[in-house]
Amino acid sequence: MIHGIKGVKDLLPEEAARWQVIEAAARRLSTLYDYREIRVPIFEVTELFARSIGASTDIVEKEMYTFQDRDGSSLTLRPEATAGVVRAYIEHNLGASPTAQKFFYLGPMFRHERPQAGRLRQFHQYGVEAFGSVSPWADVEVISLLWRFLSELHLPGLTLEINSLGNAADRPVYKEALLDFLKGREKTLCQNCQRRMGTNPLRVLDCKVPTCRTATEEAPKLTDHLSPQSRQHFQEVIGGLDALGIPYLLNPRLVRGLDYYTLTTFEVTSQHLGAQNAVGAGGRYDGLVETLGGPKTPAIGFAVGMERIALMLPASTLPSPGKMVFVAAFGQKGVPAGMQILHELRSLGVQSDSDYRALTLKAHLRQADRLGAAFVLIVGDDEAEKGQVILRDMASKEQHELPLSAAAHSVATRLLPA
């Protein structure tokens, strides 16, 4: 038997219904905030991701699905969507538009990691990107949209954490200061952190090992090393969140894994997930458009993991299924008559079904019950000959006869809102 690829899952109809709720909320709220949908390819030239995400990040070093095209060029299944959106923004010269360019996207991403709870090799993200504004209010808007989206889905136990990484000039200065501090206590750090000192010292702050946490208790804080401009930007973002009543936690240890982030970074976590507890995250990336060959353009965005949201989505947010009509058609003359009614019902916009395998009335009614039909139209040979059908209300068991020609219309007016 051929089975699916490790870490790549099928969404069966029952679960797809949950996803539709999530996707509908994403589209509705994005539109409400005046973000427009953008659809970019799920694969791009490898270099795009290497340049944007950062050549020395885990994603680029060991997690990308990269393959050779027939002409020998290297292509990669997108591990995230920001790079592709920025590429499209530059390629179509969207920055030339007089209005701010704000986009949202929805779709699959690919990373070759060992699967675990809330982490798959093909996973799905909803995200937004806002180009063109340096204003802290752009940061606030993006965070506000993220928070509203998660709130409207009634996800439990959420925490919003926020930090500033400073601008491109601030970071090297801080990195230096942090390294000086860490060198003094290298021995007390875990193996991982000793390695991180060489690769990405900022991540040492993010370590969960208790001894590392205490060792870095006194570490210089990123927020203390911000330039006045960076500091002011951060203060204004915080002030904006306060003004809108969005609850947050300042976390000076919050460091993000992608190289392109600058200034504001944020992350929403939940206590109701496993070890992979980040529901959504994002930040500002003022240098990325320029890095990829576009005009100097400030930008900010977020991405949320749909699988992680689906894991937490309470049953109460799921809509109840619509009422459907089942046509129980059997016998030489009953079947054609029933199929005619089924066709009419569907033409009138009534959700309806039949079962071509069922040969007896009993079998039909059992199927109707399983499908949760509100009404059943019974058409056997007797009814077909009389030109009548029986309408059965499944809940009350009440039945009455209708003329065959008027049956579909009669049921439609009964079910559809006037």
Place this chain on the structure above:
RNA sequence: GUGGGUGUAGCUCAAGGGUAGAGCGCCUGACUGUGGCUCAGGAGGUUGCGGGUUCGAAACCCGUCACUCACCCCA
């Protein structure tokens, strides 16, 4: 890439060397043209796969594959 856990009926799980079981689901009948509920009956298994130990293996050993959780890292 590393480590732990688990693989038995369609599903959830028992049986821990001696005849493979339960609940749910499915099928049939009671009800020959009326669903659910009840009752009676029935079908369904190379115990993931390959080897080994043993008179005898679902169980013990080795290998392998799959799933799963965690590390790294991330949404």
